[in-house]
Amino acid sequence: MESTEVESDILRRVRTLLRELDGHHPACQCDRGMLRWTLHKKIDQNPSNSSVLVRILVKELERAERGDFRHYIIPLLHTLMYTFIKAPGISDELCSRVYDFCKKLLTLPKPFCTIGLDYATRLKMEMTAPGMLYQRMVISEQSLKSDPYPYQEKIFIFADPELLSEAICNALVTDTEAARVSQSPRACMSYVIIHAMQAALGEGCDISSLKRSLQDMPTSDLEHWFQQVVSAVECAGAEASADRGQHAARLEKIYCAILSSWQAGELRASRAWWGDAPLGGLQGTPLPNPNISFHLWTEDDQLWKELVLFIRPLSQSCEPSCLSQDLDNFEIQDIISDCECCEQTRFSVLSTDSGIERDLPAAAEEPFAPFGTETEQSRLQRKGGIKKKPSPLESVAFLQAGCNGPGAKSPVRPQRRPGTPPEPAAPPQRLRTARIVLLGDDRILGRLAQAYHSLRKRETRRVFLTPRLNLQFYHIPVVTEQTNTLATVDQAAAGQEELCEVAAYLGRADPWYESNINTLCHMIPKLATMPSSPSKHLVTDLFITDVIAYYVRMGIQPVCFQVYAVKIFFNDPAQEPAEDVFLTELRTQVQESISPRDLSTTKKKTTLDGPGIDLTVTYRKVVVSDRAKELEMSLRSTGLVMKAIPANEAEDLVYLNVSITEIIKINNLSGRSFSAVANRLKTRNIQIRSTEQRPFTVCLDKDSRRAYRNVISVEVSPCLEPSYCLQKTRTMKFSVHETEDVGFVKYMPKSLLLPINTFAGVIQ
Numbered sequence: 001m002e003s004t005e006v007e008s009d010i011l012r013r014v015r016t017l018l019r020e021l022d023g024h025h026p027a028c029q030c031d032r033g034m035l036r037w038t039l040h041k042k043i044d045q046n047p048s049n050s051s052v053l054v055r056i057l058v059k060e061l062e063r064a065e066r067g068d069f070r071h072y073i074i075p076l077l078h079t080l081m082y083t084f085i086k087a088p089g090i091s092d093e094l095c096s097r098v099y100d101f102c103k104k105l106l107t108l109p110k111p112f113c114t115i116g117l118d119y120a121t122r123l124k125m126e127m128t129a130p131g132m133l134y135q136r137m138v139i140s141e142q143s144l145k146s147d148p149y150p151y152q153e154k155i156f157i158f159a160d161p162e163l164l165s166e167a168i169c170n171a172l173v174t175d176t177e178a179a180r181v182s183q184s185p186r187a188c189m190s191y192v193i194i195h196a197m198q199a200a201l202g203e204g205c206d207i208s209s210l211k212r213s214l215q216d217m218p219t220s221d222l223e224h225w226f227q228q229v230v231s232a233v234e235c236a237g238a239e240a241s242a243d244r245g246q247h248a249a250r251l252e253k254i255y256c257a258i259l260s261s262w263q264a265g266e267l268r269a270s271r272a273w274w275g276d277a278p279l280g281g282l283q284g285t286p287l288p289n290p291n292i293s294f295h296l297w298t299e300d301d302q303l304w305k306e307l308v309l310f311i312r313p314l315s316q317s318c319e320p321s322c323l324s325q326d327l328d329n330f331e332i333q334d335i336i337s338d339c340e341c342c343e344q345t346r347f348s349v350l351s352t353d354s355g356i357e358r359d360l361p362a363a364a365e366e367p368f369a370p371f372g373t374e375t376e377q378s379r380l381q382r383k384g385g386i387k388k389k390p391s392p393l394e395s396v397a398f399l400q401a402g403c404n405g406p407g408a409k410s411p412v413r414p415q416r417r418p419g420t421p422p423e424p425a426a427p428p429q430r431l432r433t434a435r436i437v438l439l440g441d442d443r444i445l446g447r448l449a450q451a452y453h454s455l456r457k458r459e460t461r462r463v464f465l466t467p468r469l470n471l472q473f474y475h476i477p478v479v480t481e482q483t484n485t486l487a488t489v490d491q492a493a494a495g496q497e498e499l500c501e502v503a504a505y506l507g508r509a510d511p512w513y514e515s516n517i518n519t520l521c522h523m524i525p526k527l528a529t530m531p532s533s534p535s536k537h538l539v540t541d542l543f544i545t546d547v548i549a550y551y552v553r554m555g556i557q558p559v560c561f562q563v564y565a566v567k568i569f570f571n572d573p574a575q576e577p578a579e580d581v582f583l584t585e586l587r588t589q590v591q592e593s594i595s596p597r598d599l600s601t602t603k604k605k606t607t608l609d610g611p612g613i614d615l616t617v618t619y620r621k622v623v624v625s626d627r628a629k630e631l632e633m634s635l636r637s638t639g640l641v642m643k644a645i646p647a648n649e650a651e652d653l654v655y656l657n658v659s660i661t662e663i664i665k666i667n668n669l670s671g672r673s674f675s676a677v678a679n680r681l682k683t684r685n686i687q688i689r690s691t692e693q694r695p696f697t698v699c700l701d702k703d704s705r706r707a708y709r710n711v712i713s714v715e716v717s718p719c720l721e722p723s724y725c726l727q728k729t730r731t732m733k734f735s736v737h738e739t740e741d742v743g744f745v746k747y748m749p750k751s752l753l754l755p756i757n758t759f760a761g762v763i764q
Helices: 002-021 035-045 047-066 070-086 092-107 112-128 132-142 166-182 185-204 207-216 219-238 244-260 264-276 302-311 320-329 332-336 392-402 442-461 485-493 498-509 511-516 520-528 534-554 596-609 722-734 743-747
Strands: 152-159 292-296 432-440 469-477 557-562 564-570 578-582 585-590 613-621 629-643 656-668 671-690 696-700 707-718 753-758
Touching: 002 035, 002 047, 002 070, 002 511, 035 047, 035 070, 035 511, 035 534, 047 070, 047 092, 070 092, 070 112, 070 132, 070 511, 070 534, 092 112, 112 132, 112 219, 112 244, 132 152, 132 185, 132 219, 152 166, 152 302, 152 442, 152 534, 166 292, 166 520, 166 534, 185 207, 185 219, 185 244, 207 244, 219 244, 292 302, 292 534, 302 432, 302 442, 302 469, 432 442, 432 534, 442 498, 442 578, 442 722, 442 753, 469 498, 469 520, 469 534, 498 511, 498 557, 498 753, 511 534, 520 534, 564 696, 585 707, 613 656, 629 671
Parallel strands: 152 292, 152 432, 432 469, 469 753
Antiparallel strands: 557 753, 564 578, 564 707, 585 629, 585 696, 613 629, 613 671, 629 656, 656 671, 671 707, 696 707
16 A cells, blocks of 8 residues: 555656646645656655656656657656666666667667667666666766776866855855765765665565675775776676676676675574574665865966866966966966976976077087097088977877767778778877856857957867867856846846846747756756755755756757957957957947037937937848858948847758847938838848948957947857867868868867757757
């Protein structure tokens, strides 16, 4: 009777979760976004119900497939896999049903086939080597040292202190620090051992004795057994025809060795209890919180610095000021090398060498010249001044890595002819993953676009991060009502909904993102400003950290946004044009005149022609055939808005929706009047020019800090991938008259795309 009630309760929770996807929100608005979290927390409190939840989710998946409720499939799959990873033991029958369902998804379009293939691969490994998914997740997230699986991950949360309130920033700092300190490497290694033993041995594993033995064991012995368990699980997963029975026997041998290393008296008591008394049911193993660091984004290049420190951590022998100076000077070659500045002092020496051989002193001979050689041979010889070309690996490694980005074509490796030298060594393997979580609205995403473009340009000049680091971006919208002066000014120009256009688009494209992440927009500020109480700490410490961890663990499908480049010309000829990028919006407004002469001229012009300024708009019209069609028009306007985020998820993300406020003069019997008409067009390349040389202002990504004044012309086009520009320039040196991409350039991503991960990507 009790099991029936438990199953009914879990089924009710799952059905409520599905109804929320259909737009039927719970009666209590505070429960929005917490249904999935409360479901998993209920299973964590009683891990023996994991099989019940998995069985219910499998039935709901099969029902969704029969009823053609495709928008249920991906949320149910994510919920099932997250339960599957943490479950102490799932029957082979349930594993096979889930595996067969994932294989059926391969016949569906993206993203169903992509997610189905990924989960089918994971399930295959888990069925061969039980506990592998949990083990790999803990090792990578906690950066535990393991030769069989050397991957490491870290979550970087970036927030703009000028856009979020101090209370939110302090609350997030407190939560992330508590999550990071709560889990020690020793505890995480014990979790991996216990989970692997339970997954392989089932109820034949004495969890209580195993926990006591691991707790009393020295750290060195614990590390030894941890490495033994990891090697056993990884070897079983790597073998093509691995036998699950052999894997269980191998882990049972390690399990007995761990217990045998216990004290003799306790061991005999444990054996007697193990042989006569029942071992009890399966017990859940906690899934530790990932390694999360919180950063207030105060410097433009702070993202790049944090990634460099993640790739090359600050060693104990290196002073922090030494490495910080290297980062500030952007001397990446000093960072790659082994902290030579800490081992020896480096001095700058003024050279007195003229560069001419005859100016060398006559006594400039080799100090250890071999006997019998001529004096001319022992003198320092100067060869022709030939500029050293970069190494092929140094220049091409980034280009090949760039081809693995969004929109790239799969390269085809040519077959090597007999007698040719072997291929060069493979580039460094990406063993580290940096998961960047942006907390805020569209303005912080605009800063991310700037930082990402700057990072790609730096990597083009000297590759360092690209071959070593896998970069993933995530976005959690947060809008606060209690904002500072800067945020208040920006919110006055755009409403709160307009400040989160990217998150709104992701929510329309992915219902699971809307249900779990977009609901945090107003929930995080409320939790951060709650009065201090035990219940408040219980909610915030678990909920915010758990939701972020769930998002970065399960959100692996990117949505790629086009980054646009803008070139700004000013009315002062002596001022150099400015180059910038934007992600969501470019807005122009007429700039009020300052000088009395300009004010008088503007007043007369406004009386005759109406408000605004005369503009010439040159753009490339979007046609069905995708052919270039240049158009030009002249009009009078008070301003325009270019939006890169469409209002409908069915529209493409590769076009700009331009809305120009055109002023039309109307002559009637009562006199002259003016009316404002919205002139809309869709393009990718556009140029705006003030014909009467009157300046206007330009604001990028709704951020008042990125506003330009005294502008007379603006050119907007899709931002090109820096590696594509470099290779294109090199190709043009040898084929000046070629207009189309030839050679290696054809296979490179041309546009710079910013990928933001969601749970499903864009559902077709």
